[in-house]
Amino acid sequence: MSIRAILTLVVAAAAFSQTALAVVYPLPAPNSRLVGENIQVTIPSDSTDALEHFAAQYQMGLSNLLEANPGIDVYLPKPGSTMTVPQQLILPDAPREGIVINSAEMRLYYYPKGSKTVVVLPIGIGQLGKDTPINWVTSVQRKKERPTWTPTAAMHAEYAARGEFLPQVYPAGPDNPMGLYALYIGNLYAIHGTNANFGIGLRVSHGCVRLRDKDIKYLFDHVPVGTRVQFINEPVKATVEPDGSRYVEIHNPLSRTEEEFNSETPAPLKLTPVVTKVLADASVSESAVNQALQSRMGMPTKVNGAEENIAPIAPAVPAAPQAPAIQQTNAPATPDNAQPAAPQAQPTITDAAPAAAAATDASKS
Incomplete structure (x- = not known):
């Protein structure tokens, strides 16, 4: 039996589908910002899965689960233990329009035009010193399936200093650090996928916004070019x-x-x-x-x-961790040369399906 089948769900309100990918909340009234309900899951008694397995299953970033479950083992959550999945949240203090990226909570909010819903996706953001923007309003300049990636000169130097050597251009494909889809924003940044199975809810990129593969596919399929994008830092x-x-x-x-x-x-x-x-x-x-x-x-x-x-007192958890350097596969890049109330409504989970372009795709990745 699969992990998904044997996880015990304790849901405070109506049950919702766990078969898909993007968590979708009905929008509350304009004078309300609270959405969703937290759930409790029981780690299977025979589980050998790392926390990332459960984070991906429940559309969370690692930082979200680490904050909500102080002391949980990131490598092997204790079999038989109960874990909180924080699916209740307060919508950011920002216009309910387009995409809102709150770096502090490592979540991306997408408000599909005319839908009266908000799609919430976990993200990875820039490492310390290679920060994702935190106070910026821009737009989706263009989108590209199967982007290539051109590391910058600074990236070549950074990797060479630790004995790693990057190719001049990463071809499109599953090994590309930008993944299979990219939404280019401004001239230097992108919202893109990944070639790694870690890093969502961590500070791992060189400034770009990283999503799991199926989440970036959802955005690629549903977000029009020209969509407003706002970056905030609201802890x-x-x-x-x-x-x-x-x-x-x-x-x-x-x-x-x-x-x-x-x-x-x-x-x-x-x-x-x-x-x-x-x-x-x-x-x-x-x-x-x-x-x-x-x-x-x-x-x-x-x-x-x-x-x-009131939530019980728990030890403060450390700031969102950075992935070990040896595991970092994402790197910056230079667009086809850009640098890569009433009771709360229960969320559902649904299949998540510019600058002038030059010769190769790039972003701060």
């Missing part, structure tokens, strides 16, 4: 729901320096005016807010009303 999200409930969702902020990345001390959090206003209400429990700030579990926590809705 703390908050909402006041129509029934007066107040929620906060806290992720670890992205490390800005090597010192921050290697520090045992969690990086400081900066609360935006929107978040501060949500938390300033007299109904908000200070202890609930402090618990959420301490645990940083990446899931919405109710901070007013009944105590049982």
Whole structure:
């Protein structure tokens, strides 16, 4: 029997399909931002699968599962243990239009025009020092199936310094670090696939946005050229729901320096005016807010009303890890020379199906 067949699902609301790839949420009312429900899964007693297996199955990035399950073993989650899959979330404080990429939570939100839904996909982002943009509005300039990839001179030097030598041009195909599909944004970046089975929910790229193969295929098939793309960096999200409930969702902020990345001390959090206003209400429990700030579990926590809705205290988890250098296969590139309330509605999972182009595809990858 497959892992998928024997995983036990405990769903708070109506069951939804696990047979597909993109998690699709019905859009809430304009005055609501809370969507979805968390689920609990039981790791099979005979499982030998790494956490990435379950992350891919439930459309999560590794960082999402690590935040929601402090102490979980990334190589072998304990057989028979229960794991939280954080499928409840607060929509970003951004227009519900086109694509919104929140680097802090390593999620991509796609609002299909006229659909009254939002598609949420996990992503990999740029390594420390090769950061994905965090405050930028652009658009999809062009799309390409089977992109080639041309490493930049800086990339050749970087790899050569550790004894690895890159070809001048990676041909299209399954071994190409950009995967099989690419959406080029601006002149230097792309949203693209991968030739590796890791890296989603990690800081592994050279600035581009990386998705699992079937997720980038979905975007390639459904996102029109010209679609608005907004990059944000929002580790703390908050909402006041129509029934007066107040929620906060806290992720670890992205490390800005090597010192921050290697520090045992969690990086400081900066609360935006929107978040501060949500938390300033007299109904908000200070202890609930402090618990959420301490645990940083990446899931919405109710901070007013009944105590049982408050997430338990858990040790702070480290900032989103970077993949070991030896495993990094993605590299930057230079577009055909670009550098590569009422109860919440339950999400469903569905099959996820410019600059002038020069001679070869490239992006910061």
